[in-house]
Structure formats: structure tokens, C-alpha cells
Amino acid sequence: QKDGYRFFMEKEIYEQSNVITDTLLGRLGTDDIIFEELDPELFNGINEIKLCACGTSYHAALSASYLFERYARVKTSVEIASEFRYREPIMTKDTLFVVISQSGETADTLETLKMAKNAGLKTLTICNVDNSSMVRLSDATILTRAGVEKGVASTKAFATQVTIFWMLSLHLAKLRSTMDNGEIIKQIELIRQIPGAVKVRDEIHEKIKRLSKRYLHGHGFFFIGRDIFYPLALEGALKLKEISYLHAEGYPSGEMKHGPIALADPELFTIALLPEHMLYEKSKSNVEELSARDSTICAISPLQFEKADDFIATKNHESYMLEFFEMMVVVQLLSLEVSIRLGNDVDMPRNLAKSVTVE
């Protein structure tokens, strides 16, 4: 049932607040994160984490790498499953191998899990489907509680994956004593605010609907961001490609001058993620360079940005992570509205399947 929404994807974007609340349920202690499903032994002797996934789940994994290294000070690497499988990787037993998958059935990701098991590594699956192949195969599982996701373009599953990773990074920080209790308590309070941060605000949705009228004529899109906003930029670009069939690329803001800026012209739309609490000045100057070369700029930020042609005002949040979650909703809505205006079947985009069980 679409419950009055035009497409399942729209419904699923609006559901994010509730499914994140479900994902947090019973997991937030006063000064620790509680994962009852995890045996504390799982992390014994672990010096490195390797995350492996495809598509949107890969973007969630990339986001996790920033959090794990920043908060838990644990060496973290991220792999695209279809690459990892064939490149004769080195796997050492002090590595925890983590696969991320909405479905738990993606063939390439499943194969990497088998490889890790065969190499004797401890394994953890972050998954939305209980009893899926990956859940059954791995040593430990954390379930996201996104509910059934019908839209082919993943939204709420991604939201719950990043929520789990934020929590897991703090859980590890506690175990490894890399953050003091006061700081962990503060972060837990921020986590409680995610459901509020992802609630769709009418004025934002209306603004995006208006912008989509012009954006459907864009020749190309750059989504740019720094730090954890870079994986979000990749995810924004993927969403637009998938359902609008427009060419979009995600880039780290600081990389533009190393080549991509040559493409700048008024027909190139730059969607700039400009959070207040993560490298604002640096990101802003990257966007100014693009503006000076005549790219059309859409800034997503809580801070007014006079060089922007279009501006989507997000809220002032206390932390860059809450800004991340609100901006996630903005980029999801942008692809949704452009796709609807183009008359596409948002939930069943051409050439795509919900679960990729072939190699």
C-alpha cells in the first residue's frame, strides 16, 4: 500500500524517522550502546575492520569508515564486493570482516563473505533481512529494522545502515577506550535526535519540487562533499542516476580542481553539501571555484551562501552527523522529484532489479 504517497520510494523516505526509531530501540544505554546480539568476544584480537558491499550499501560502508576511524581509532578499509572477489586480497586474522546488505542475497557480497570465512576471519553482517543467506553464514549479525523496502532505489535501508554504524563506532570506542564517557554520553544524545533530523519538512519538499522543474534539463550533475559528506555525495549521485537517468557523479569537493572542474559550465549543476560542522570554509571555497567557472550551484546548507544560484536551507544541528541525516533526505527527495517530473517509474527504474543475485 502506498498510503497516499505517489510512489513507494516517497513513502519510504517519509518512513525513515520511524524505522530509525525502531533501529534505535533498546540499543541506547546511558553511556554505552547495547548490541545484545553481539558476543563481546567478537572484537577480541581485532586490529582492523574491513567493510565490503555493493551500491548504496557500499556508500553506507564508506560512511562507516569515517566514524570507525574517528571515534574508535580502528584501522578501517572499504571494498566494493565485485572488485574484492577477484583481486587476490590479503586477509589477516586480526581483521573483522563486515558485509553490509539490505537484502542479504547480493551475489558478489555473499561470495566475499564466503572468502573471509574460508580465510578464517571473524565475520559480521549488517542486514535488513533476517534469515537471509548472509545472516545465516556469518558469525554475528546486526539487523537494521527498516522494514520491507519496495522501491528499487534504496532509501530507508541506507538510513538505518548509517544509524547502526554510528552506534557501532561508539560501541567500539567504549570497548577500546578511545572516547571518554562524557563524550559518548553526548553522542548518544545526538543519536536520539536522528529521527527528528530525518523528518521531511514541508517547506523543504516544496522547494525541491520547484527546483526539479529546472533540474530535469540539467546536462550533468556533480554532487560534492567532504569527509563523510563525500559518501553522501556518491549516494545522491547514484539515486539521481538510477531513477532519473541523468548523468551524475559524486566527488570529494577537494578533488574538483584535479580535473572535473574542466566540465564546469551553466548546464552543469553542482549539488554542494555544505554542512556547518564539517570543514565548512574549505568546502565553501571549493564551491566558489565552481561558481567562478559558471557552474550552476545548488547549495544545501544551514548557512546562507551568496554564491549559490539555488539554496536549500537545512536546519542548524548540533553535530555534523545530524546534518548528514537531514542532507540525506534532501538528496533523496531531489532525485525523487526529478524522476517524477520526467514521468519515470520511480519504483521500477529501467534495467534495475531490487536484489542482484547474479554476478
Ligand code: F6R
Ligand atoms: C541502490 C541500490 C543498489 C543496492 C545494491 C546492493 O539504490 O539499491 O545499489 O544497494 O544492489 O544491494 P544489497 O544492499 O541488497 O546488498
